Amino acid sequence: MAVAARRIGAENSATRLAILDACEAVMVEEGYANASTRRVAARAGLKPSLVHYYFPTTDDLHVAVYRRAADWASEELAKAIADPEPLMALWRYTIDTTRMALTLEFMAMAVHREALKAAISEHAGESQKLIIATIERALGDKAKDNNPTVLATMISALGRSLVMEAGIGAGYGHEETRVWFEGWLKGLTAKA
Amino acid sequence: MAVAARRIGAENSATRLAILDACEAVMVEEGYANASTRRVAARAGLKPSLVHYYFPTTDDLHVAVYRRAADWASEELAKAIADPEPLMALWRYTIDTTRMALTLEFMAMAVHREALKAAISEHAGESQKLIIATIERALGDKAKDNNPTVLATMISALGRSLVMEAGIGAGYGHEETRVWFEGWLKGLTAKA
Amino acid sequence: MAVAARRIGAENSATRLAILDACEAVMVEEGYANASTRRVAARAGLKPSLVHYYFPTTDDLHVAVYRRAADWASEELAKAIADPEPLMALWRYTIDTTRMALTLEFMAMAVHREALKAAISEHAGESQKLIIATIERALGDKAKDNNPTVLATMISALGRSLVMEAGIGAGYGHEETRVWFEGWLKGLTAKA
Amino acid sequence: MAVAARRIGAENSATRLAILDACEAVMVEEGYANASTRRVAARAGLKPSLVHYYFPTTDDLHVAVYRRAADWASEELAKAIADPEPLMALWRYTIDTTRMALTLEFMAMAVHREALKAAISEHAGESQKLIIATIERALGDKAKDNNPTVLATMISALGRSLVMEAGIGAGYGHEETRVWFEGWLKGLTAKA
DNA sequence: GATGAATGAGAATTCATTCAT
DNA sequence: AATGAATGAATTCTCATTCAT
Numbered sequence: 163m164a165v166a167a168r169r170i171g172a173e174n175s176a177t178r179l180a181i182l183d184a185c186e187a188v189m190v191e192e193g194y195a196n197a198s199t200r201r202v203a204a205r206a207g208l209k210p211s212l213v214h215y216y217f218p219t220t221d222d223l224h225v226a227v228y229r230r231a232a233d234w235a236s237e238e239l240a241k242a243i244a245d246p247e248p249l250m251a252l253w254r255y256t257i258d259t260t261r262m263a264l265t266l267e268f269m270a271m272a273v274h275r276e277a278l279k280a281a282i283s284e285h286a287g288e289s290q291k292l293i294i295a296t297i298e299r300a301l302g303d304k305a306k307d308n309n310p311t312v313l314a315t316m317i318s319a320l321g322r323s324l325v326m327e328a329g330i331g332a333g334y335g336h337e338e339t340r341v342w343f344e345g346w347l348k349g350l351t352a353k354a
Numbered sequence: 355m356a357v358a359a360r361r362i363g364a365e366n367s368a369t370r371l372a373i374l375d376a377c378e379a380v381m382v383e384e385g386y387a388n389a390s391t392r393r394v395a396a397r398a399g400l401k402p403s404l405v406h407y408y409f410p411t412t413d414d415l416h417v418a419v420y421r422r423a424a425d426w427a428s429e430e431l432a433k434a435i436a437d438p439e440p441l442m443a444l445w446r447y448t449i450d451t452t453r454m455a456l457t458l459e460f461m462a463m464a465v466h467r468e469a470l471k472a473a474i475s476e477h478a479g480e481s482q483k484l485i486i487a488t489i490e491r492a493l494g495d496k497a498k499d500n501n502p503t504v505l506a507t508m509i510s511a512l513g514r515s516l517v518m519e520a521g522i523g524a525g526y527g528h529e530e531t532r533v534w535f536e537g538w539l540k541g542l543t544a545k546a
Numbered sequence: 547m548a549v550a551a552r553r554i555g556a557e558n559s560a561t562r563l564a565i566l567d568a569c570e571a572v573m574v575e576e577g578y579a580n581a582s583t584r585r586v587a588a589r590a591g592l593k594p595s596l597v598h599y600y601f602p603t604t605d606d607l608h609v610a611v612y613r614r615a616a617d618w619a620s621e622e623l624a625k626a627i628a629d630p631e632p633l634m635a636l637w638r639y640t641i642d643t644t645r646m647a648l649t650l651e652f653m654a655m656a657v658h659r660e661a662l663k664a665a666i667s668e669h670a671g672e673s674q675k676l677i678i679a680t681i682e683r684a685l686g687d688k689a690k691d692n693n694p695t696v697l698a699t700m701i702s703a704l705g706r707s708l709v710m711e712a713g714i715g716a717g718y719g720h721e722e723t724r725v726w727f728e729g730w731l732k733g734l735t736a737k738a
Numbered sequence: 739m740a741v742a743a744r745r746i747g748a749e750n751s752a753t754r755l756a757i758l759d760a761c762e763a764v765m766v767e768e769g770y771a772n773a774s775t776r777r778v779a780a781r782a783g784l785k786p787s788l789v790h791y792y793f794p795t796t797d798d799l800h801v802a803v804y805r806r807a808a809d810w811a812s813e814e815l816a817k818a819i820a821d822p823e824p825l826m827a828l829w830r831y832t833i834d835t836t837r838m839a840l841t842l843e844f845m846a847m848a849v850h851r852e853a854l855k856a857a858i859s860e861h862a863g864e865s866q867k868l869i870i871a872t873i874e875r876a877l878g879d880k881a882k883d884n885n886p887t888v889l890a891t892m893i894s895a896l897g898r899s900l901v902m903e904a905g906i907g908a909g910y911g912h913e914e915t916r917v918w919f920e921g922w923l924k925g926l927t928a929k930a
Numbered sequence: 931g932a933t934g935a936a937t938g939a940g941a942a943t944t945c946a947t948t949c950a951t
Numbered sequence: 952a953a954t955g956a957a958t959g960a961a962t963t964c965t966c967a968t969t970c971a972t
Contacts, residue, residue, distance in 0.1 A: 177957095209958060209959080211944095212957060214943065267465075271385075274385035279523055283524040286522075286525075291526065309534055311531060315515065318515060319511040319516075320511045323507065323510060323511035323514060332474060332475040332479060334478070339503060339504045390965075390967080392966060393965095393966095402967090411968080559934095561935080575850075577849060583962075594963090596936060598963080650849075651846070651849075653906060655769075667908040670903070695911040695914050696914065698911060700895075700896065704891070706898070707898060710898075713849045714862075715856075718867065719887040723887060723892070753952090775945075776945060785954060788952090
């Protein structure tokens with residue numbers, strides 16, 4: 163678009179943040195399909211027009227919410243990596259329900275939205291590499307017997323599934339698996 | 355299943371099936387949020403009123419699509435279980451992209467829709483039990499070293515993640531994991 | 547679009563015609579830029595949604611109004627051509643203020659709207675050919691001294707200008723020109 | 739002109755001129771209906787507020803654009819009149835596509851806008867008188883056989899029609915008429 | 931079994947305009 | 952001289968749903 167880049171005021175104006183918060187809340191509670199500018203505005207106690215003032219298109223809003231969430235996630239990941247027990251910290255980071263619920267909402271949305279696809283894909287790749295490197299470090303010698311890439315993927319996959327099924331109330335056997343997996347993870351680190 | 359069929363017209367009228375097909379296609383291609391009765395009608399080349407004639411509410415339609423998909427999935431699962439190599443068949447069943455893409459769409463939708471939550475939860479539970487039993491049988495003695503419940507959950511989790519990330523174009527390290535996991539699965543079965 | 551052609555009921559349902567009438571009126575009185583579905587609905591005493599039911603997009607509505615007007619114009623032209631004094635009848639047809647005001651509105655609109663451009667272009671070409679043929683016939687021998695194509699173009703050009711400037715309240719010298727031109731036209735026919 | 743200038747800031751500040759240029763461009767390319775302050779601002783690479791700073795209301799902006807265009811036109815007309823071959827120069831001035839396209843846009847707009855109606859009407863009257871006087875002078879004795887007022891009106895009418903139809907891609911027979919008319923005009927002047 | 935008509939709600943934008951700084 | 956914030960009104964369009972035939 164030819165439009166002069168509409169950087170609205172401070173990237174961190176209180177209003178802007180309120181809108182992002184509201185949108186995030188609506189997404190988690192009612193699903194991405196319901197995160198309309200109207201609903202978000204209502205949730206934030208603002209006029210719909212104001213939402214459009216800060217985020218010209220609904221897509222812009224969604225992407226902005228994603229970016230902020232992704233940035234937070236990166237920070238959390240950085241902390242986890244710095245933990246004395248990085249594997250367990252990684253696992254806790256992965257099954258953090260609140261964050262993961264939002265992530266899953268974005269993943270569902272992204273399947274049909276190019277703008278998000280790109281953003282998520284990039285962030286996911288970076289995180290994944292970081293995680294693999296951390297696991298490698300954490301395992302030390304044991305990395306030979308336990309492929310870090312495989313382990314990283316397993317952790318994400320399992321974490322996602324647990325949160326996902328908790329969301330639908332399904333999940334027969336998940337508690338049992340969680341317990342077993344945590345025990346196994348601890349075993350890995352303990353001897354390492 | 356708990357949901358009462360609010361269907362009108364023959365259960366298997368060609369029109370009814372065409373509507374279900376169209377709805378499924380829209381869901382996979384454009385996401386559940388876009389599976390409106392109008393879009394589905396357009397896709398099927400039918401009038402919107404006709405869709406409402408068969409499925410009074412949009413929810414009825416979505417649930418009907420889910421029910422049919424779940425029934426198909428159950429049949430596929432039954433076949434997999436009967437396979438001479440049940441573990442590998444289970445794995446192939448799990449990572450069947452087309453089916454899984456639809457399933458993921460339903461899972462995303464269900465988080466915010468009670469009617470589906472119940473339906474999915476029930477079906478998932480039944481499948482899971484069947485899968486666990488199959489794994490137990492397939493492993494025989496080895497079931498002691500490889501908890502079948504954990505294995506079942508791992509298979510689903512990994513399968514879902516692979517399909518999910520393929521959908522977004524993300525997935526660093528997934529191919530490597532898939533290869534490793536299939537090898538490991540084969541190893542299990544080979545000796546079993 | 548994949549949508550099943552949405553032929554709404556009888557091409558001549560009363561409602562449909564009321565909408566076309568209202569749109570035409572708004573266009574003439576407030577200009578094409580104000581012929582919004584809302585305004586048209588208000589004018590017709592109908593709900594805006596109903597307008598969209600009959601004309602999915604605003605463009606569809608505008609084009610439909612144009613087509614009807616063009617059909618009417620063709621009929622009027624046919625009558626004029628059949629008149630015992632075709633040249634004068636043609637002139638009267640050309641400076642029919644009501645019709646011409648609408649035509650001018652469409653021409654202004656068409657400059658920036660492809661769908662209309664094509665429709666107008668086609669209709670104008672057909673009419674022009676008919677008019678030229680008529681003039682040729684009316685002039686008989688005199689066609690040698692008065693190029694029918696030129697005359698046809700002059701008649702349209704002058705007619706348009708007169709109506710146009712009457713609309714703006716400008717038009718110094720137009721009355722004088724009109725009188726002179728009509729006298730000249732009469733002279734042509736008289737001797738012919 | 740009658741309309742009071744509601745201008746703020748220097749009459750010729752670069753910004754003000756940039757806004758006028760942008761508005762003119764939008765009008766020609768997208769039509770007056772799309773010459774909103776926002777679109778104009780975007781086109782000029784400026785903030786919408788700035789446009790309102792220079793032109794409090796949208797109408798002010800449109801009128802200012804018209805005024806400038808009218809002034810330019812008057813200058814061009816003056817040059818044409820001073821030409822050794824004033825009739826041909828007048829004709830070239832009339833069918834200058836760029837200028838005429840803008841004029842037609844204003845005429846279409848003026849039909850429904852009082853402020854413009856007055857401005858255009860006044861300017862058109864002045865120009866017309868000037869043109870008639872010029873033709874009278876150019877024709878000399880021949881003015882008896884070729885009514886200058888009629889000729890002036892013919893020239894405008896034909897010029898407008900040619901540009902108008904070129905804009906819509908219509909115009910069967912227009913080229914032929916143009917050639918004939920130019921020949922005729924030359925004939926008039928040659929012998930004069 | 932099917933469909934046309936109608937409606938109210940909601941969604942995404944766009945816009946002109948005001949105001950405080 | 953310029954601009955960010957805010958707002959209310961309009962606009963186009965989509966949707967689910969109801970109803971009468």
